[in-house]
Amino acid sequence: MMSLTSQLRSGSISSLRRRFFSVSSSKVLPSAKEALDKVPSLKDVTVAVGGFGLGGNPDTLMNALSEEDRAGGLTVASLTGGIDGRGLGLLIEKNKMKRLISSYVGENQILEKKFFGGELEVELTPQGTLAQRMQAAGAGMPAFFTPTGAGTIYANGGIPIKYKSDGSGTPEVESEPRVVQEFDGREYVMERALKSDVALVKAWKADTRGNLVFRGTAQNANPDCGMSGKVVLAEAEEIVEAGELDPNEIHLPGVYVSHVIKAVDDDKAIERLRLSSNQKTGVVKGGRARIMRRAAKEFKDGMYVNLGIGIPTMASNYIPEGVKIELQAENGLMGIGPYPENEEVADADYINAGKETITAMPGAATFSSSNSFNMIRGGHIDLTILGGLQCSAEGDLANWIVPGKLVKGMGGAMDLVGAPGSRVVVTMDHTAKNGTPKVLQTCSLPLTGHKVVDRIITDMCVFDCDKEGGTGLTLIEIAPGVTLEQVREATDADFKTVAEPIPLMDDVVDEDEAAAA
Secondary structure, three states, X not given: OOOHHHHHHOOOHHHHHHHHHOOOOOOEOOOHHHHHHOOOOOEOOEEEEOOEXXXXXXXXXXXXXXXXXXXXXXXXXXOEOOOOOOOHHHHHHOOOEEEEEEOEOOOOHHHHHHHHOXXXXXXXXXXXXXXXXXXXXXXXXXXXXXXXXXXXHHHHOOOEEEEOOOOOOOEEEEOOOOOEEEEOOEEEEEEEOXXXXXXXXXXXXXXXXXXXXXXXXXXXXXXXXXXXXXXXXXXXXXXXOOOOOOHHHOOEOHHHOOEEEEOOOOOOOOXXXXXXXXXXXXXXXXXXXXXXXXXXXXXXXXXXXXXXOOHHHHHHHHOOOOOOOEEEEOOOEEEEOOOOOOOOOOOOOOEOXXXXXXXXXXXXXXXXXXXXXXXXXOOOOOEEEEEOOEEEOOOXXXXXXXXXXXXXXXXXXXXHHHOOOOEEEEEOOOEOOOOOEOEEOOOOOOOOXXXXXXXXXXXXXXXXXXXXXXXXXXXXXXXXXXXXXXXXXXOEOOEEEOOOOOOEOOOOOOHHHHHHO
């Protein structure tokens, strides 16, 4: 037998190329049914499913799975719970699913009915934690520690997973306490890797060797799901021959992917079409407008910022002149642009965390869900502004559970507020609709984060929270026409004030407010 050196000397390089550098056989299969047939078992297994809202969902594979006779008792892990009548919703409707592991389930009425009826288990997990658990499985890491959820019901246990079937609304199964360990004076929660028996992934492009390319925010957790699976089935909008994709643009290498099919159920549905041409041009008035204007003063030039839904997002309309910031969507975009001008240019592959259509600014970047929360958890986002139901004197935030109502999930809020080094500002009405205070000595609702809030901006005033030193609240600004006594009456927490006169939080007085005064 000729040695390798001898073959090189004899000019047999062409045979070497054939032996060592030939392209392996194709991973492409004709249909979703044939792809599912390659899975040894679909009974009582864990399935990781890519997608966020309606973006990047492997609908072809999910539709086939919902019709699969072998499927049943599934534990499904996905960032969001889907909607009625498609995707995950079909799996729930057809009783294929036993448990859903997700960060947010608020858009699915069938899910709500089955959950409260004791027919479905729901394991709520922070969005970044869920993505990282899947990625950890693919990286061979059995567990990791994260600051997300420390000091909350998520870490302490007690979140309903399954309700009794008698209609009483009594939990039958609740989450167990998690292992918590202190590092450098801060509590961290231990999370186990989430291995899946099967992963269903949606890609923009694939080649015959299973290399995948994603597009826009449709990338979301698809790469993380693909890493987690023992058998990984990918559907792609376009399939090309091996070698036609630039190696530099591949997001998930084919080593993770078992089989590829053409996406045929691919209507590119948009959950929330939001257009700039439909935005109201009138001036927002009242207390909430004041909150938006004051929140915008938190923006400093060059900041990387994450804004929650509602008032925080609307605060970006009041960015001070000369200040430029980059807005992050935790579902995988840095550099959020305005809403699209019209329906023709609205793109289902570009949505924000509220599932609204958006555009990307010049210089924007897209990335996976795990990378998105890596930059959050790693303290690379300078400022987070989000809404709240309650805030406490020591900087606790509650904004995700209302007793007696469907627990929709924490989404990415726990990850955002729990990130070390990030500045957290909460915007909210000072009192609830019934007049009860929302700024409290101690929160009565389950916490989103413990000692995480730096500043509270309400329609009446601005408080600073000493979340590290524990010295409580300081009133630093007050709204025009509001007295210190009125603030005290509307606040169920002790606070001190800066030297009087207390600065005004805003110099704009609306006509209706002036008339009322």
